[in-house]
Amino acid sequence: MFKANVGSSTAADARTAGKEAAVQAAAGLDATQVAMVYCSCDYDVDEVVAGVGEALGEVPVLGNTSFTGVIVNGAGYVGGDTPFVGVLALSDPDMTVGVAAADRADNDDPTAAGAALATAAMEAAGMTAAPDFFYMAASPAEEEFYLKGISSVVGRIPFFGGSAADNAIAGEWKLYTTGESFADGCIAAFFWNGPDMTNVFTGAYRETDDFGVITKIDGNRTLVEIDGVPAAKKFQEWTGCSDEDIAGGNLLAYTVCSPLGVKDRLGDLIAIRHPMNGNDDFSINVGNNLAEKTCVIRMEATVDELIQSVPDTLRELIDRMPGEPAAFHLVHCGGRRAGIDARIGEVADAVAEFAGEVPYLVEFTFGEYGFEGDNNNTCGGLMLSFTGFSK
Template sequence: MFKASVGESSNLDPREAVKETVGELRTQDNNVAGAKVLFAYASCAYDLPAMLDEFAQELPGVPVIGNTSFTGVITPAGFTGGDGFLGAMAFDDPAMTVGVAACPKTDASQDAVELGEKVARKAMEAADKDEAPLYYFMAASPAEEEYYVKGITHVIGRVPFFGGSAADNAITGDWKLYTSEGAFADGVAVAFFYGAPTMANVYTGAYHETEDVGIVTKTVGNRILAEIDGVPALEKYAAWRGMDVDGLRGGELLGKSVVSPLGVKDRLGDLVAIRHPMAGNNDGSISLGNKIAKNTAVIRMEASVDELVSSTGKTLGELRAEVADPAAYLLVHCGGRRAGIGDRIGEVAELLAKEADGVPFLTEFTFGEYGQVDDGANTCGGLMLSFTGFSK
């Protein structure tokens, strides 16, 4: 039978944090040393090689996968954050096989699609399998997530996935990804699941659509929105919100757009993937957190801070309805939303604990979230929630 255990620590020493966290895991599962995979989300201030080495000593042979999280994690014990924090969840199931693999991007010229293909093959090899998994987890650096997914799909087809992008505490590029093999800043890591329990994923921005809609008439590269309806994108966005364009330049746009980002609909209209405006550029363009395509529509979305808080409990409630006899929840919550929520993060922790109703859960805060809705394609977005549940 599938079983999950969860632990956390706020110890400033990564080795001590691992010892404390693993100690909590052992109190919930005597067989945690035989776990098939361990998810770990940690502070970017940690000495991550030391953390991984301690995991190897405490749980030899258990593959670790994870990334640094924005400011903290949430478990049933509440929000754990600060300069030092670690949250971990172990999955234990004799019938399950998990293939964990990573491909660091060591050169800017490396093709992300090819790295996605490579990491997929490595994960199958790690699981000693030659077929597609039931589903997979992915963590990546916040830059080329869509292309890693494309490469993985080339190898295994369209398989449901979930996960998020590594984050730091100040958007300064201090984020890291890691597996048991080591930590790295740029690239992709995956966990392929075989013989695993039923999984369900609820993927949403939980924003409301407004009547402000425009056509993307010019882009620069993959993630710069230059014009909407032939007008500089920043000017159009400022006009929609009745704001002074100069007050949205540079990093000012990042925080001010949390309650009113942009959205793009999937081909069926079932999902609005959020595109977080990251910076207002001097040429009137907007840098986004994910890919944008010319000749598609963008919608201005809205949500109050109250709604950002309450949406967490509502989304977990939706997930509960999708998972029969739940054994674990792995919750990916956008770091930008967490920043907008601010000191009210304790309310989020209370809502999640209430909705989890005793089921172990672990929440990380990311700079990109991954999931899908119904028969839509695997999608990457920002300012979103990707909540995943596993049955017993």
């Protein structure tokens, strides 16, 4: 029977914090197959993982640093100015889990690294067939390529997860598994014979009538022109924002409530593309990959709507699940969390109300992964990837 539990700690010592959170998470579980761990970039993450290992023994551990905090049932929002760790422990005697990591320093091709990661995860589990679903976390740069590599080995199967984050977009994020940590790369957990997994992946923004064709990009993530017009100038036409609003990192904060989106081919999902930086040539650095000759749409949401989207999405997840919820793994964009700012307690209260006694953990990421409709796995930003495991 599948069971889950969570724990958290804000102990000053990293190893102590990891151990305290893991002891709480293991309470009431017969055995733990995997521990998903999210902590502050202010901790020594290797010490956090070592502390989790002291509590759980040989259980595979994986996770990443989370932006400013986590939310767990029983404790609410944990973090802020205080280092934190949250642990979600999963247990099922029939479930098999394979965990693997790919440090980018060991492979200069992220697609090949993803393929090698998939093979390693299957070998770790002693399995030859593709898993039922998988979890992925990566550094915020090449997520789509890691996903492409994993999919080349296991095919198109459902996944969920998010990108590592720090507290100031300073490159201080970390990914980690038992005995290994790095800033640039990818980690994954493959699941066989576990609970039913349900995912809701959404930006929960409203479409506007401002849209255009991407006519020029530079590389994968620099939007140069929309409808033949410099991208930032086109954005100014749409919004009336000032030159200061689109200058440098100001654009990142401005677009939390007014980002861009791209529709999938069936229209089931609008993957949000967060403008991260406005450049001197009026091009825009964007947080995920783009393609020329596709349409980009300006999206909108108020801060009130960003907050309300959390219980609305959790309600939708529960309605979609085939059985009674046993646990929730909730990925919430760090950019949205920054826009919500001091009102994060309202988010924590809303999750607690709708989740009830079901164990849950919310992490805050710099990229979100999930799927909708035809199970076409997608990476985005400023999104919610809410996952439920059924009893």
